[in-house]
Amino acid sequence: MGRVGKQTIVFKNPPVISCAYSSVGPKEAAGPLSTYFDHSYEDELLGQDTWEKAESKLIENTIQGLLTRSGKNPTDIEFIFAGDLENQIVASTFGVSSFNIPYFGLYGACSTMGESLCLASMAIGGGMAQTVIAGTSSHYCAAEKQFRYPLEYAGQRTLTQQWTVTGSGYVLVTHGGKGPQVEAITPGKIVDLGISDTFNMGAAMAPAAIDTIVTHLEDTGRRPCDFDAIITGDLGNCGVDIAITLAHKLGYDLKGILNDCGKMIFDNEKQDTHSGGSGCGCSASVFTGYLYKQLLEGKLKRILLVPTGALMSPTSGFQGNTIPGIAHAVSIVMK
Template sequence: MHVGKQSIKFEKPPIITQTFSGVGPKEAEGPLGNHFHHYFEDEIIGTESWEKAEAEMIKHVIERLLENANLTSKDINYILSGDLENQINATHMGVKDFNIPLFGLYGACSTMGEAMGLGSILVGTGIAKRVIAGASSHNCTAEKQFRYPLEFGAQRTMTQQWTVTGCGYVLIEQEGKGLKVESITTGKIVDFETKDVTNMGAVMAPAAVDTILTHLQDTNQQPSDYDAIITGDLGVCGMNIALDLAKRLGVDLSSVMHDCGAMIYDHEVQDTHCGGSGCGCSASVFSSYWYNQIIEGKYKRVLLVPTGALMSLASTQQGEHIPGIAHAVCISKQ
């Protein structure tokens, strides 16, 4: 099953049989608003804090995922999930009442790819029959933690992205109707010695290109073998950097590359500068828009590559570099 340097190809591909997404009001007003399964009318979601709101969002989305699949928590072997809060606290609070074994993950904004990859390994090897994989983020919790509290009113740079309030979860099973996971490529940490916390696209673009090119080499493929290569949240700036870097390395991705962060907001009217970011960006966009596009046959085979900037409050305050990582999941119509 192991192929090349960093990839796994499944002899019996796991099946993504169900998805569910939930987003905040700003995301619902964007170009993809009609594709999300559910949107919350405000960011506080009837709770007392932003942190509790994110946990409530996670809980609601998983409940609806199980409901749509006609399953209960007893039918699920594992949850694989993460978020951007310290110690992935939103995930812990959001899933605690389901009484399902949890693999709590942190890959920054690449967490959706990490969760889907590890979940596919569990199902593809027969260790688990059903798993739920997903990720979330909340604009107000992330901005408060990594940059400035909202009430501070700090000026945002033009390279900065808007952290998505949203989450997406997928149900991965050994059999059923849906989309198959053909292979995965686990990313490695790539450090281009970037220190700018307001330019996450520049941090993540080299990692995205490294994982994409490694996947193509490991699986002996070309970009044209995919209908779409979908990065997580490079945003407009990061996607341009990634396209340029790949071209310098001899690979033209311009005809197939898309980015969830560049798609989720209307850049002309929503004032998000370079687009969206956060764990919930690729999670919500894939589990709604992209999943349905493939199910409907508009795309037959895609490579999903969620991207992450691996930083903490301590590392940035101490002037450390911000390394990046990206994980790839090959998904196709049955």
């Protein structure tokens, strides 16, 4: 494991993503990727009496699904890296508590899947562990209540607004084994170009996505065409257009290479999601449900997964602050 360029880590012995599991809600299960998700729920409450408890149950069930699929017990896992969008990441805290696994609670907003994968890979690549779990989640109803308006308010959604995914995705990252390998990571920096519109997350996150993508390419000496796809997490339709424009100004043509989990998970016209999907569970469920399977089947050989996050809180918005963005890149190859 070693640093290259400004902020990229290349793994001498790449960690392996040896297993993955995804869970989604009913709206996500009705989208274009429905057949790829491992489990879907008909009820967003998951039998619980609050949205927040439902998200914790979603996390618990997803991790259990991962353990069952991989044939592992909680005692086989050395660390778990997880986070969510709720205040003080309590959904993850309650969701992982029953497994009794040493826990790193993370907050990277919608970039948390990238953050958890980066830290899990560093733990494996640095020889600190042999088997760890990484993942995240989000819940539409819980996120709307916290960051915008409770559903009962029935506020009008803007055309730039995205639909927070009710979903969760977790992976098993191991030293050795079969599966896609994490060959390099580029942790992102905070990028803030002054966007303050909380109904346009794509515009706030796009500059951070391009900053991380360009840094990764420069650090590794790669070109966009060296990847089958560069896939951001949560930019949605508006954010992807902005990202492609920003990249072009820097001399990089990402047309035909750049895609976004927020664009992939919903059928915008049929499902009325305006600018697409977002939330921690967006990139998590699309990666573990769809992209991971494409890698296993050899339909994708190398991807750059770049989950993106808007690092705001209800308090910062009320105080008139702008929305800082961040993005973490994970280069994944199937050999």
